Amino acid sequence: MLDIKNYIRSIPDYPKKGILFRDITTLIKNERAFAATINQIVERSEKFNFTKIAAIESRGFVFASAVSYILKKPFIMLRKKNKLPADVHSIDFELEYGTATIEVHKDSINENDTVLIIDDLIATGGTAEAAAKLIEISKGKVSAFIFVINLFDLGGSDNLIKKNYKVENLIDFPGH
Numbered sequence: 001m002l003d004i005k006n007y008i009r010s011i012p013d014y015p016k017k018g019i020l021f022r023d024i025t026t027l028i029k030n031e032r033a034f035a036a037t038i039n040q041i042v043e044r045s046e047k048f049n050f051t052k053i054a055a056i057e058s059r060g061f062v063f064a065s066a067v068s069y070i071l072k073k074p075f076i077m078l079r080k081k082n083k084l085p086a087d088v089h090s091i092d093f094e095l096e097y098g099t100a101t102i103e104v105h106k107d108s109i110n111e112n113d114t115v116l117i118i119d120d121l122i123a124t125g126g127t128a129e130a131a132a133k134l135i136e137i138s139k140g141k142v143s144a145f146i147f148v149i150n151l152f153d154l155g156g157s158d159n160l161i162k163k164n165y166k167v168e169n170l171i172d173f174p175g176h
Contacts, residue, residue: 002033004033004036004170005171006033007030007033008173009022009025010023011023020174020175022121022149024059024121027148037063038066038067038070040170041063042067044170048143049114050073050114050143051074051112052113052115052116053067053071053073053116053118054076054077054078055075055078056102056119057077059120059121060119060120063119063148077104078102078131079103079104081101083103084105086106087107088103088104088105089103089104089106090103091103091130091133091137093127093130095124102127102134108138109135109138109139110139111140113138113141114140114141114142115142117132117135117144117145118145118147119146119147119148120147121148121149121151122145122147122151122154122160122167123156123175124154124155124156125156126156128145128156128160129163132145142165144165144166145165145167145168147167147169147170148169148171149172149173150173152172152173153174153175157169
């Protein structure tokens, strides 16, 4: 089995000093590594019951759109502020290196929807928690999270689990 961990590039001091950036571009440019990653996400998703797949802009889109296609589930984009043209729900949140806002169209998620959230990486968990809040204020339910990379020492995955969310991580790396 292909070890996708070998296809992640680490870049020190990006986007600012003290951050060790885990770069997925080296994984997605390799068709075997990308296929192995998508297959692992699909396999792990089988543990959960969900009606829709959501992903966080922008690297999460790369993985979630492929999974959505394979599983034939609707794909919902959670986007940065002012990127969606219709009425939106909006959440502000803290990042490891600043603040941000993500939004979802108000008509993307219905009351009976259960949503699998896919992203490339979890660090402190601020973005993931904001994504969950967007699903919940849309009257949907978070089925689970699947992350390609877990920066385990930053605690985001553990924080989600403590808040009773189900979490799957394909690979672990230290965040510093």
